Amino acid sequence: MNLASAAAAIPYLEIVPAELWIACWSLCSNPELQSVSMVCKLFRSICLPLLLRDQSLDVAASGSVAYGDWEQRGRQLQQLADRLDRLVEYAPSVRSWKVNIGLAGREGESHPDIQSWHFFDEMYERVLTTFPTTLVLYTLASLMLLEDLILRNCDISPFHGDSRWPPPESLRTLNLHGVGPIFRSIILGFGTGNLVQLVDLSLKELHDFPIFLGFLKRCPQLESLKITALTRTSFLSLNSADPDSVSPEWIPLLRRIAAPSVAFIRMLTPNRPVSDVTVLGPQSESPVYLSAEELMLFLMDIASTSAPLQTLVLPGADPTLACLIFITKRFPYLRELSMVIQETGEPPVERRRVAADRLAWIHDGDDSSLHLSEPFPLFRRNKLPDITSASNIHNILRWVFGGDISLSPQLEVLRLKADVDVREAFSERQHRQIAAAVLSNAN
Known part of the structure; x- marks a missing residue:
């Protein structure tokens, strides 16, 4: 093929519908996807956002480490930290973010016979540091298409502070479970803007009632609200609050409410x-x-x-x-x-058997039912x-x-x-x- 014909060649990569590329992507294995992505920029540009839509960071799954798999769990933690570092560039593609940090702490002291246990502890600490740094400084600032944010057991020290980021305009689900004392930091971190698409809010514990009320004011589309438990401070604040x-x-569109406090429900x-x-x-x-x-x-x-x-x-x-x-x-x-x-109290147990004369309705010629091992009802x-x-x-x-x-x-x-x-x-x-x-x- 000469240069003239090459210049006039049909641009297949540009005219092939995206649906066809996605169909090819669904039929490829992971190694094949990696190979195709290296040589086809269009394929990569179409499929990569789909691969990044749902992000899951489950550190708690690595918490129960056995002797035979601690190295594998350590490598998994390393991959999680690497993925967080690289996610900054592709943050706009993320739609769902689910995080379960689990209980932070070193376990090396409980396994003194494993000499290289420090590797697992180091990777654990790296994830605990990388996640809040990425989330606070980069991710939420650029996750303008985020729809679901689920944080579980994220009581980690780097999160404490007065961080601020623009609230994702597309955020529809916010689920905070076990965030502990950083509840205030997370809520304040959304700044003062309205979460115009938030429809589902779930909290395992309500730690700061006044801050929470201010947050509700900024959720005009909220339809579902669930609070599993109130801390003692929030309970006292609720009882002393003006109805x-x-x-x-x-929250003029609220349709479903679940809470452990009757006073809270009566208020909303x-x-x-x-x-x-x-x-x-x-x-x-x-x-x-x-x-x-x-x-x-x-x-x-x-x-x-x-x-x-x-x-x-x-x-x-x-x-x-x-x-x-x-x-x-x-x-x-x-x-x-x-x-x-x-x-x-316990009601008395009523135990009565049917009297023989009450079986008179049975046909005279059929006495097979008169000898029953159990009382006849x-x-x-x-x-x-x-x-x-x-x-x-x-x-x-x-x-x-x-x-x-x-x-x-x-x-x-x-x-x-x-x-x-x-x-x-x-x-x-x-x-x-x-x-x-x-x-x-x-x-």
């Missing part, structure tokens, strides 16, 4: 389209239950949402008939109702189940079957759980009686 400290204009639900409310169980061995009065006040507050409530989950309560009637009347579109019912569809009154759950079932409570046709899940073991009270016979009553009411 009007949260403006009605904040009014006049917002909240459809799912979950009161998480407290992270302690001594759970606190809502009394009937506290439950009624809570129900009245969440009844002021601007959207029909569809899910209500309560960790522990002592519901009265009035409370349950209020729930069924005020929340007619409720699809799921879940409660842990407070019981005053007898129930009638036109009679309500005979349930003991010693259990609050039994009382609720009696109210339902007796017509005192009219469950909504929209209800799909009704979950009642006792705080004590009442399995003996619900014998197989009673389950069959309840099923018979349901069938009778349905007919």
Whole structure:
């Protein structure tokens, strides 16, 4: 081919659709991808952003090191640190960043028989230093297309400080679990701009309540909020906070909220389209239950949402008939109702056998069923189940079957759980009686 024909050659690399290149990429092995990327710049420019979309930094996976694999784990940590160093150039391609640092600390002292253990410790320290340096100084400043940021167990000293970076305008998910004292630094690190695309916020622990409220103000599109636990300081700040400290204009699109504090939920639900409310169980061995009065006040507050409530989950309560009637009347579109019912004590176990004269309905010529190893359960569809009154759950079932409570046709899940073991009270016979009553009411 002469120079003239070469100059007039068809530019295949420019006219081949990107979809075809991506299809070729999906069929190649990693060595083949590396080889093709070295000779084809177009292939590299198309596929490299796809390879960099999801970043995962799981240092915790290297925390439990056995004698036989410590060298391999050390090399993995070295690769993680190298990848962080090189990621700066390609940061704009990252969409999702998941980080799990784990517990920082040296383990060489616990393995004195391994002479080269210092290599693992050095690589661990390098990752702990490289990650916050990259994240604070470079990455978030250029991750303007970041959609998901998940930080777990990132209590590392280089993160402490007054770092500031522009908030990613495309950030949709922010998940902070186990960040400890650096919670304030991370939240303040986003500066003062609004996170206009953030829709999902999840915190394992809320460490600084005033700082958190200021952060909520900057999340106008937030739809889902979950806080697993409150620190003692945040709990005290919440109890002393003015209910009007949260403006009605904040988080106007909130739909789902889950928190271990009733006061926190009551503060954020009014006049917002909240459809799912979950009161998480407290992270302690001594759970606190809502009394009937506290439950009624809570129900009245969440009844002021601007959207029909569809899910209500309560960790522990002592519901009265009035409370349950209020729930069924005020929340007619409720699809799921879940409660842990407070019981005053163990209900007595009812053990009775069927009398012989009650088997008279069996045909006279067939006495094969008269010699049973187990009591024969007898129930009638036109009679309500005979349930003991010693259990609050039994009382609720009696109210339902007796017509005192009219469950909504929209209800799909009704979950009642006792705080004590009442399995003996619900014998197989009673389950069959309840099923018979349901069938009778349905007919």
